[in-house]
Amino acid sequence: MHLGALFISHHVLTSGSVRETARRFQLSPSTVSTAIRHLETELAMKLTERASGELVTLLASGRVLEGLEPITAAIGELGHFTGHDAAAADAYEAWASRIPLKIVTMERFLEVADQGSINRAARRLRLGQPQLSLQLANLEKFLGGRLFERQAQGSVLTEEGRRAYQIFTAISQAWNDLKSSADERYRRTARSLRIGSIIPTGSESWVARCLGSLVSEWNARRSNNAISLVSMTADDLREALKSGRIDVAILDSVFGLESFRHRELLQTxxxxxxxxxxxxxxxxxxxxxxxxxxxxxxxxxxxxxxxxxxxxxxxxxxxxxxxxxxxxxxxxxxxxxxxxxxxxxxxxxxxxxxxxxxxxxxxxxxxMSYHVAFNHRKAAADACAMIIAAAARLTSEPVAQTDRVRESAA
Missing domain, CATH: 3.40.190.10 (Periplasmic binding protein-like II)
Incomplete structure (x- = not known):
């Protein structure tokens, strides 16, 4: 992730507008949109969405915006360091939004500083020493000063290097705080089995009861995969299954099922x-x-x-x-x-x-027929079989109840 992209994303989340950010920083809207998409990818969460042609920031964006504040503050210090003072707002923002410096490069600089040796840092980072030396040289060129004094016993930070160390440490810590939450979301998502269904008529409906039965039986088996549930229209379910946002879909339509593994759930x-x-x-x-x-x-x-x-x-x-x-x-x-x-x-x-x-x-x-469609995961196929069994059991109950009423009336 580039510092420039983080600076752009901070302004998008603050202003709620891609176009306003593009005009202010004299960038193309596509560049601004790419920056916010990269941040969403890195953090494994949606921060914005389009609604009626307008950009809408989601609730999660507030926490991310707060987490970006130390980074944008550090970028301000970096601007002062390199002669791009924030007092000249237009020139500073044009510079800050185009900073090509990657966070990984900063963290490699910090590793060299902590180890006191390019060779030791290269071994720990599993990089070639020439590659790491080139990255440090490019970083020194960007900052406009020497960061290390090469001595016989290793590499020692210069005064400029110590100043850069403080700035980059603040950025790295803030970014890692944001990323640690994302890493946990990645782990939860990888374990979770996401079930999508058509919208139930209510808590008494066969769809709601079928999903309740699935969750109860699934958890009783102490599966390693937690279940998450969501209800959507059939069109949205197909798109979510296609994009991988869900693993299983209960549908009231046969249209478009040829693209997925699917089985008939019931006929009516x-x-x-x-x-x-x-x-x-x-x-x-x-x-x-x-x-x-x-x-x-x-x-x-x-x-x-x-x-x-x-x-x-x-x-x-x-x-x-x-x-x-x-x-x-x-x-x-x-x-x-x-x-x-x-x-x-x-x-x-x-x-x-x-x-x-x-x-x-x-x-x-x-x-009419209802179907269940699912992806390649074994857990999805297992859930599909359990859904079919639950639906068969639950939808036979009204028939049995009707027969009992008729028998009592006779």
Whole structure:
């Protein structure tokens, strides 16, 4: 990591703007963006993201900004050392944002100073002595003065060298403090098994119960891999699996699965969920008489339901205005149960909430299937098998309960 990139990143996190930083330092936006990406890579965390075309700094950036303060202060001292005084703000910032000096080079200088010998330091660093000598020569050229006096017993710091030692020690300590947290995150990430799922309808849904069963059984086995869970839309799950941000994905869509290892989780059919007090007996009347809320087309369920609802009421006035897409199934269920909306779900998802809504069959069978996709990790394949077993066990419960009700009624 270059000092210039750290200086740039500090300003981006302070100002919240890549373009403003680029204008201020007279750099290209791509150079500024590259600096912040390198810092994110080094620290193993997202610090910024794009939202509606604007850069947004995330909560983690506050801690990183605090950790960068000693480094930017030391860069100010380095500027005074080399004749780039911070009093001339424009010239100083132009210089500081372009410092080519790498932290690893500074740490090698510190090792030579601590060992008192280039040869001993080269052996400890596992570098060739000529390579290390060249790096020190380039560092002296950048700072504009000699850092060591070569003597018979080794290398001794000059007055300029002692001053550089203090500055570089402050930078190295601050950077190592930031990196130590990142190293721990790397270790946790390497051990963690990341499971992504479609958004559950609620705590009683088969998805939520399936994941709860997985976590309980997984931890009971005392696996070395901790589990972390996240819920997203089907589109986002596929992208996260492709990029490696998750290891396993539970999806309500078959689209795009050819790129991954995958297995069918369960089959069901689509139904309408309607307000408990509604009286319409067929789908056409329900769709014509109620506002609709459903998952967005970014989900497999939403894609199929949106097309189906339009086909059933093509001539209704304001049809495009009262179809609401919401990527929150608990909100959709509340709108149906308490606010007179209708929506579409897989039967397996509707059964656990049958006490809150009416379940109405479609006039034609519309099959749905859920899949689980996973990457190459053995732990991911193991979790996949456990998810399939849990889903089979949990989704058979409503059927068994229905049979018991029928037997008692007879």
């Amino acid at each position: 059919d689509m139904v309408v969920i309607a307000p408990p007090e509604s009286t319409e007996t067929n789908v056409a009347d329900l769709v014509a008489g109620h506002a609709i809320c459903m998952p967005s087309p970014r989900t497999g369920l939403g894609h199929a339901a949106m097309a189906f609802s339009y086909e059933r009421a093509p001539n209704r006035r304001f049809r495009s205005q009262d179809i609401t897409a919401a990527d929150s199934l608990p909100v959709i269920v509340d709108l149906v149960a308490n606010h007179g909306y209708v929506s579409f779900l897989g039967r397996v998802s509707a059964m656990p909430i049958a006490d809150k809504v009416r379940i109405v069959d479609l006039d034609e069978h519309l099959p």
